[in-house]
Amino acid sequence: MIKFLLEKEFKQILRNSFLPRMIIAMPLMMMLVFPWAANQEIKNLRLSVVDNDHSTYSERLIQKIAASGYFNLTDVSVSNNEAMRSIETDRADIILEIQPDFEKNLIKEGTANVMILANAVNGMKGGLGTSYLSVILQDYAVEIRNEWKQAPEMAILPVINIVPQNRFNPHLDYKVFMVPAIMVTMLTLLCGFLPALNIVGEKEIGTIEQMNVTPVNKLTFILAKLIPYWIVGFLALSLCLTLAATVYGLIPVGRLTTLYLFASLYILVVSGFGLVVSNYSNTMQQAMFVMFFFIMIFILMSGLFTPISSMPQWAQNITAFNPLKYFIQVMRMVYLKGSGIADLTTQMVALCCFALFFNGWAVLSYRKSS
Amino acid sequence: MKEPVIYTENLTKKFGAFTAVDNISFSVDKGEIFGFLGANGAGKTTAMRMLCGLSHPTSGKGSVAGYDILKESEKVKKNIGYMSQKFSLYEDLKVWENIRLFGGIYGMESKRIASKTDEILDELGFLAERNTLVRELPLGWKQKLAFSVSIFHEPKVVFLDEPTGGVDPVTRRQFWELIYAATDRGITAFVTTHYMDEAEYCNRVSIMVDGKIEALDTPKNLKLQFEADSMDEVFQQLARKATRKGD
Amino acid sequence: MKQFLSFVKKEFFHIFRDTRTMMIILGIPIIQMLLFGFAITTEVRNVQVAVFDPSKDISTERIINQLDASNYFHIVQMLNNPDEISTIFKKDHNINLVVVFDEKFNENLLHTGEASIQLIADATDPNQATTLSGYATSIINSYQQELLQEYKIPIQIKPEVKMLYNPQIKSAYNFVPGVMGLIFMLICAMMTSISIVREKETGTMEILLASPMKPFYIIVAKAIPYFAISIVNLTTILLLSVYVLKVPVTGSFYSLIGISLLFIMVALSLGIFISTVAQTQVAAMLVSGMGMILPVMILSGMIFPIESMPVILQWVSDIIPAKWYISAVRKLMIQGLGITAVYRELVVLLGMLVFLVFVSLKNFKTRLN
Numbered sequence: 001m002i003k004f005l006l007e008k009e010f011k012q013i014l015r016n017s018f019l020p021r022m023i024i025a026m027p028l029m030m031m032l033v034f035p036w037a038a039n040q041e042i043k044n045l046r047l048s049v050v051d052n053d054h055s056t057y058s059e060r061l062i063q064k065i066a067a068s069g070y071f072n073l074t075d076v077s078v079s080n081n082e083a084m085r086s087i088e089t090d091r092a093d094i095i096l097e098i099q100p101d102f103e104k105n106l107i108k109e110g111t112a113n114v115m116i117l118a119n120a121v122n123g124m125k126g127g128l129g130t131s132y133l134s135v136i137l138q139d140y141a142v143e144i145r146n147e148w149k150q151a152p153e154m155a156i157l158p159v160i161n162i163v164p165q166n167r168f169n170p171h172l173d174y175k176v177f178m179v180p181a182i183m184v185t186m187l188t189l190l191c192g193f194l195p196a197l198n199i200v201g202e203k204e205i206g207t208i209e210q211m212n213v214t215p216v217n218k219l220t221f222i223l224a225k226l227i228p229y230w231i232v233g234f235l236a237l238s239l240c241l242t243l244a245a246t247v248y249g250l251i252p253v254g255r256l257t258t259l260y261l262f263a264s265l266y267i268l269v270v271s272g273f274g275l276v277v278s279n280y281s282n283t284m285q286q287a288m289f290v291m292f293f294f295i296m297i298f299i300l301m302s303g304l305f306t307p308i309s310s311m312p313q314w315a316q317n318i319t320a321f322n323p324l325k326y327f328i329q330v331m332r333m334v335y336l337k338g339s340g341i342a343d344l345t346t347q348m349v350a351l352c353c354f355a356l357f358f359n360g361w362a363v364l365s366y367r368k369s370s
Numbered sequence: 371m372k373e374p375v376i377y378t379e380n381l382t383k384k385f386g387a388f389t390a391v392d393n394i395s396f397s398v399d400k401g402e403i404f405g406f407l408g409a410n411g412a413g414k415t416t417a418m419r420m421l422c423g424l425s426h427p428t429s430g431k432g433s434v435a436g437y438d439i440l441k442e443s444e445k446v447k448k449n450i451g452y453m454s455q456k457f458s459l460y461e462d463l464k465v466w467e468n469i470r471l472f473g474g475i476y477g478m479e480s481k482r483i484a485s486k487t488d489e490i491l492d493e494l495g496f497l498a499e500r501n502t503l504v505r506e507l508p509l510g511w512k513q514k515l516a517f518s519v520s521i522f523h524e525p526k527v528v529f530l531d532e533p534t535g536g537v538d539p540v541t542r543r544q545f546w547e548l549i550y551a552a553t554d555r556g557i558t559a560f561v562t563t564h565y566m567d568e569a570e571y572c573n574r575v576s577i578m579v580d581g582k583i584e585a586l587d588t589p590k591n592l593k594l595q596f597e598a599d600s601m602d603e604v605f606q607q608l609a610r611k612a613t614r615k616g617d
Numbered sequence: 618m619k620q621f622l623s624f625v626k627k628e629f630f631h632i633f634r635d636t637r638t639m640m641i642i643l644g645i646p647i648i649q650m651l652l653f654g655f656a657i658t659t660e661v662r663n664v665q666v667a668v669f670d671p672s673k674d675i676s677t678e679r680i681i682n683q684l685d686a687s688n689y690f691h692i693v694q695m696l697n698n699p700d701e702i703s704t705i706f707k708k709d710h711n712i713n714l715v716v717v718f719d720e721k722f723n724e725n726l727l728h729t730g731e732a733s734i735q736l737i738a739d740a741t742d743p744n745q746a747t748t749l750s751g752y753a754t755s756i757i758n759s760y761q762q763e764l765l766q767e768y769k770i771p772i773q774i775k776p777e778v779k780m781l782y783n784p785q786i787k788s789a790y791n792f793v794p795g796v797m798g799l800i801f802m803l804i805c806a807m808m809t810s811i812s813i814v815r816e817k818e819t820g821t822m823e824i825l826l827a828s829p830m831k832p833f834y835i836i837v838a839k840a841i842p843y844f845a846i847s848i849v850n851l852t853t854i855l856l857l858s859v860y861v862l863k864v865p866v867t868g869s870f871y872s873l874i875g876i877s878l879l880f881i882m883v884a885l886s887l888g889i890f891i892s893t894v895a896q897t898q899v900a901a902m903l904v905s906g907m908g909m910i911l912p913v914m915i916l917s918g919m920i921f922p923i924e925s926m927p928v929i930l931q932w933v934s935d936i937i938p939a940k941w942y943i944s945a946v947r948k949l950m951i952q953g954l955g956i957t958a959v960y961r962e963l964v965v966l967l968g969m970l971v972f973l974v975f976v977s978l979k980n981f982k983t984r985l986n
Contacts, residue, residue: 001474001475001477003474004470004471004473004474004475005471005474005475007467007470007471007474008460008463008467008471011462011463011467012460012462012463015462015463015503016462018900018903022903033915033930034915036926036927036930037915037916037921037926037930038915038920038921039921039922039925039926040659040744040920040921040922040925041743041744041925042744042922042925043925044924044925046924087781088948088952088954088958089958090944090948106772106774110772110773111772111773111774111775112773112774112775113774113775113776113777114774114775114776114777115776115777115778115779116776116777116778116779117779117781118778118779118780118781119781119782119952120780120781120782120783120784120786120790121782121783121790121791121947121951121952122791122922123659123660123780123783123786123787123788123790123791124659124660124744124748124788124791125922126780126781126783126786127660127748127780127786128744128747128748130776130778130780131747131748131751133776134776134778135751137774137776138774140774141772141773141774144772145772148772158726158727158730158732158761158764158765159726159730159731159732159761160726160732160733160734160757160758160760160761161731161732161733161734162733162734162736162753162754162757162758163733163734163735163736164735164736164738164750164754165735165736165737165738166738166740166743166746166750167706167737167738167739167740168706168739168740168741169740169741169743169746170740172740172743172746172747173743174743174744174925176741176743177741177742177743197899201899205461206454206456206458207458207459207460209424209454209456209458210452210454210458210459211475212424213422213423213424213447213450213452213529214447214472214475214476215444215445215447215448215475215476215477216475217444281637283635284898284899284902285635285638285811285812285815285898285902286635286637286638288902288906289637289638289641289642290637290641292641292803292906292910293641293644293645293648296645296649297648297652300649300652300653300656300657301652301656301657305659305920305921306657306658306659306788307659307661307664307742307745309662309663309664309665309711309713310658310659310660310661310662310663311656311657311658312655312656315652315655315656315657318656329710332710332741333707333710336741337706337707337739337741338707339707339708340707343707343708368423368424369423369424369425369426369443370424370425370426
């Protein structure tokens with residue numbers, strides 16, 4: 001019997017005027033646009049320098065900053081007020097004020113003060129900007145110190161040599177971080193919203209009643225709704241994987257089979273969730289809003305672009321019930337670190353539970369009679 | 371005694387404080403065309419939905435095709451056909467695809483479906499429309515097709531909820547010929563309708579007012595009983611008693 | 618006028634009847650504000666750290682203690698051999714940093730003057746990696762400073778850092794304006810377009826158009842309830858922001874309200890515009906969902922800084938009304954600037970409003986004829 005129902009679902013999807021287009025367009029758009037836009041990489045910070053010293057050392061410092069590549073030196077202001085104006089009018093993100101006796105203090109006293117003022121409305125931008133700038137200042141001090149080091153009385157200074165190493169994403173490319181997670185978001189939207197709108201759609205048109213007077217059992221009916229989106233999800237995912245490889249040169253370090261295995265589980269989870277919402281909704285508008293509401297929370301609390309470990313404990317506890325979180329972890333770990341199934345048992349168990357829970361609920365909450 | 375195909379006893383459906391169907395009892399025999407009349411809001415559709423297993427009765431009992439509508443509703447569903455006032459074929463599927471879908475749902479073999487599809491399309495004169503999307507058919511054609519689909523699996527009973535709403539008299543006449551052909555084969559037809567002339571085509575007619583069955587007999591006897599010339603007059607006399615507002 | 622009012626009343630009734638949707642409309646701002654205020658943060662805190670320390674001497678012990686004592690790090694595991702370093706990242710996504718000390722760390726430090734620490738960061742999230750390496754470096758440096766107390770080191774530059782507008786670096790300061798932009802877009806544009814298209818789809822629009830009321834007023838009457846709901850939401854957001862999230866309105870309160878009302882009207886006219894173009898509810902939903910909500914979330918600067926985007930996307934972001942609104946709210950609310958600072962945003966939004974009203978009226982008229 002399910003054969004006939006599946007035939008129907010596929011024909012309806014293919015014959016729809018925008019569904020097939022959307023199934024292709026959405027992964028394309030999300031994969032081609034989002035990684036560029038959804039980028040928290042802080043670059044091209046605009047720096048305004050107020051040089052109150054006008055000395056050789058202060059000018060050398062400015063040149064060093066300009067050469068660092070982290071900052072766009074927008075202007076060298078004459079006064080502190082003028083620099084503040086450029087922050088207020090959004091022409092600069094950060095100000096470096098070099099005090100009047102910078103060179104003199106540095107050489108005579110051994111220490112000189114500078115002032116860093118950062119626009120911290122976006123806290124991360126302000127934070128990273130000041131820390132980049134501080135590093136450059138440190139380096140500059142060491143540079144000068146080395147020039148003066150000839151002095152023999154400075155025997156052995158205990159110096160800790162810090163060697164930072166960035167694993168898995170050595171070029172610190174934000175796109176590498178986002179691309180695997182964007183695939184998850186795409187699958188969530190596609191395989192969550194479409195099934196949710198599907199059953200409500202049949203309710204609104206009235207064809208569902210015709211199904212309800214037939215002997216089709218609930219499980220068969222739900223399966224016939226699930227399987228097409230499962231396949232749609234697979235196609236969309238494959239498209240994404242291809243785009244990731246060709247456009248971003250991102251090839252999973254781990255096995256493709258691991259990715260597909262987890263994806264097949266995950267699609268079941270979101271489609272099941274969509275069907276549950278659809279069972280409880282009377283109109284498409286309602287289904288859409290309920291889906292939007294939950295998926296928004298799922299996405300925000302998934303660690304997609306903010307670290308989960310920074311959340312307060314209560315919020316971290318809530319994320320235990322967020323299927324997106326697990327699949328994003330899986331995608332990033334398989335893609336970048338090459339984790340295998342054995343490393344991902346927690347996620348596997350969690351996703352299995354979600355799949356059973358939502359689909360079981362979908363079957364139980366689908367009512368053939370009132 | 372022959373067992374009736376549809377049988378109800380004190381069947382009642384309440385929605386909160388509102389009693390949509392109030393203690394109705396009747397029975398329908400095999401091969402009969404049973405007309406189920408009533409003003410809008412009288413409770414016809416609710417009663418029919420209970421018989422089809424779409425709605426649980428609040429109290430009372432009933433059976434359709436020999437199965438209890440409370441306990442064996444899925445078995446009931448195997449043995450009935452249903453066509454509702456809301457047109458219920460898939461508009462985005464072709465004619466043959468709709469037939470195949472519903473045939474398949476009732477467990478028919480693909481081969482059997484294919485051969486029977488030809489027969490039915492031939493009878494309806496729709497052979498040329500085999501590959502047409504249902505949405506492109508005129509309303510009258512859609513309804514004839516929907517009826518044929520609802521009896522495609524040879525059910526014991528077919529429920530027709532205002533099947534001829536909005537079509538012209540000629541098509542309505544053709545539609546009733548299809549019903550006669552089906553009942554000749556032993557299928558029982560349970561029809562709700564607005565059109566009083568159609569009531570005359572039924573073997574027996576029941577008239578519902580405010581959730582209760584106020585009259586039940588052959589059209590001829592009803593006219594005698596109410597001293598009326600037409601079913602329309604009978605209906606008007608009864609409907610005047612209604613206190614419930616239609617929708 | 619009386620007729621118009623009764624019509625508006627009917628629209629209100631219509632919306633309030635769907636309690637589920639209503640609860641979501643009023644609930645979304647609350648949930649979003651609370652999530653962005655308390656749960657979601659771009660700050661780096663409580664990062665789980667593993668340590669490989671073959672020396673186990675006084676210096677390494679003190680550095681480890683200082684790392685663990687900070688708010689940023691939480692040392693959860695001591696590794697026993699260097700092979701575990703690469704496997705631990707694969708197994709445990711929670712561990713984001715491994716600190717590796719040299720052998721004979723203290724001895725080297727005191728005698729040769731040089732000892733190394735490797736900071737191996739999981740750079741899957743590049744910002745987190747950069748930030749946490751930076752924090753670890755400064756903690757280690759301060760330990761080094763302690764050691765250097767005895768020696769007098771020449772040549773130091775001491776930066777004094779001042780975080781403007783947001784001294785505690787709370788993420789909420791950045792997110793609140795974004796949430797405002799998103800909510801109004803969602804409620805005004807999306808809801809309005811769907812509700813008008815639904816009337817078209819079910820055919821009730823024809824009946825309304827046949828009534829003696831002017832079509833223009835019919836549309837206005839449909840928009841009024843959403844305008845009212847938006848004002849309720851604006852109030853909720855501002856109250857939550859000031860009293861719960863402690864993000865104050867530092868600039869002119871009235872300018873903020875003024876520009877918010879302007880933006881709400883832009884969003885409403887956008888919704889009406891979509892409704893004149895879309896034929897079906899699904900189309901209206903998809904146009905507003907895919908064409909507005911996603912771009913607002915991604916391209917408006919709500920979460921992701923616009924200046925990090927490629928130039929083409931920066932241009933695209935210019936046609937998104939929410940971008941201008943969010944930028945204006947940041948200036949007025951967070952930076953405490955006056956209305957003069959947002960003239961540009963004001964002019965752009967006004968222009969968009971005029972354009973949208975003009976185009977929808979034109980569309981609406983041609984459809985009627």
